[in-house]
Amino acid sequence: MDWKKTETIFIIAFLILDIFLLVLFIDSRMSSAPTPLVSQTLEEKLKSENITYGKIPSNPEKGSYLSTEPIAFTQKDINGLKGQKISVMNADQRIYSVLTKPVKIDPEKYGADLLPFLKRDVFEGDRYTYWSYNADRREMTFNQKIDGRPVLFNTNGQIVFNLNKDNEVISYQQTMLGDTQLFDEKDDVISGTDALEVLHQHGDLKQNSKIVNTTLGYYNLVSLPSSDVYLPVWAFEVKHDKQTTFLLVNGLEGSVINTSDEQTNTQRQSAVSLHNEELSS
Template sequence: MDWKKTEIIFIIAFLVLDIFLAFMFFNKQLTDDPDKLGTDTLQDHLKTDNISYPQSALSTKKSQGAIFTAEQTAFVPKDLPNDDNQSFLIEENGSAIYSTLKKPVKANKQGDSKEMMAFMKSNVYKGDSYKFWRYDKDSNQLIYNQIMKDEPVLMDQGGQITFQLNQQYEVVSYRQTILGKQDDLEDKAELISSMDALESVYQHGDLKTDSEIKKVDFGYYTTVQLSSGDVYFPVWCFEIEHKGETNYILVNAKDEQVINMNENRPTTVK
């Protein structure tokens, strides 16, 4: 028997086996999570479906968020800014401030004019604790959301300012609500990225062909309103336009649950 030839055959056989096992291992790594499309595959699907998006929609950076409760604060007369240009009305039970401006304040659709920023800082109660979210063309309003835990509260009239504009995009009035006392239920933790959230939206079937993802936001949202305070959890929010209509889809940044705002509304528990 030619032992040298046999030895060479065994070496070749083991090399082939090693290559096969390595291939199987790396293939398993790629397919361990069959529900995840991966960046390239997701991009391919979006391209095939003619869905456009901002680069932030495909960020792989993990988010950070907490879970907490917050209560809406009642306004009292001393909360009203000392501003002769405004006529104030505190709504029933102090739930909101309504202000009418004698002289309009110059603004724009982006909510970032110098005059608007100065007005927010000096003439709106705790105005620096609100962040511009969007311009609503149907109502001709600028919407600002309150910042909680370093992020805006989304889709919640309990912590929001809506500025009414005239035809020259000047503020003529506004309505303000504010959230106060907070109680932490869970500390900040690492959560999913915007790309993970978008994958969930795509697989859930909420992205229609020929859509445009206009904007991606991270913030807090409540689905359950309790008498002792509302529970807020971190979400990714996608503003999606399809055939001239705008829809908002939220994704729980912790468990990836998809919330289509056309189909879901907050539930009040009495």
């Protein structure tokens, strides 16, 4: 018998056995190890809670805290406004106008057929943008723009058109904010998606909700004796159980804003219907 050949065969066999046992050991360790948690994306979390939404603006934005205050209208401001009987009230800070000839519009066109009248017959009318239509009160609201963005939930920068039962504008009230002053250099505003995630983490989005609209605008944070302070905010119009609410996120600090003041709550109720889809594009 060739003992050397036999010895070699045994050595090779033991090596194969060792390798086999090592593979079994590694497999058993891997199978018993805990499975790592997979982090869900925001999209997956919202889907699991049946929270639906449309297009969320994603373009980079800049903004800043700023101050402004209502202006007092002068006789010169209203002299050129034809085809209407105008009164100025509230320390000259509110125009009340009754049209000589009503203007026929279609409320479902999001104020598009009112734009010619705004530009032609309303003081600085091109500085306002469509916000909402309240069918129960027959009121169509346009909000003033600051830095290209609408002023939100503030009666000091609005035009409210009153319609009759034939969908004709018969009168309007106008207020206006004056020049703005920045508190600091413009800074980055968080994205609409990041603001949505802030709301979700804060627990403000209920299951089975629908985010109807997302708007980046300016919100009156605090009123001072000399002026009012505004900041850029993301406003989410959310429908849940046939009720509509607006949820706000500070665009600079990424925190939820508690809109509990009476003025905001009143306007949240009056802005329930028909929003301009262009605001979310």
